[in-house]
Amino acid sequence: MNASETGPVAAEMLRRLNSAISPASIQLVDDSEQHRGHGGYNPSGESHFSLQIESPAFAGKNRVQRQRMIYAAIGDLMESRVHALSIRATAPGEE
Structure with a gap:
């Protein structure tokens, strides 16, 4: 996903993830419209996302450790x- 094709929240998420985790590949999709009428839905969008990320930083780490790394990188955006x-987080060579 190219940051110039995203909204401001997604662009900031990508910036933080790239800085903290140095992914080999990353795809962030705004799924917000699929959640219209559900809890947490924001009419301006950018409230629900799907992330696929591959990074050497995930090698030797389990699923929970990887998710914690991602949440730490995203920081206050998850709260606000x-x-x-x-999340689908893999190390290079994993499926």
Whole structure:
């Protein structure tokens, strides 16, 4: 995902993830519209995301450790702006 094609929340998430985790590949999709009428939905969008990220930083780490790294990188956005984040985090060579 190219940061110039995203909204401000997604662009900031990508910036933080790139800085903290140095991914080999990253794809962040705004799924907010699929959650219209559900809890946490924000009419301006950028409240629900799906993340696929691959990074050497995840090698030797379990799923929970990887998610903690991601949440630490995203920081306060998870508390203030992002309601839900679906994560698929892998190390190079993993499926």
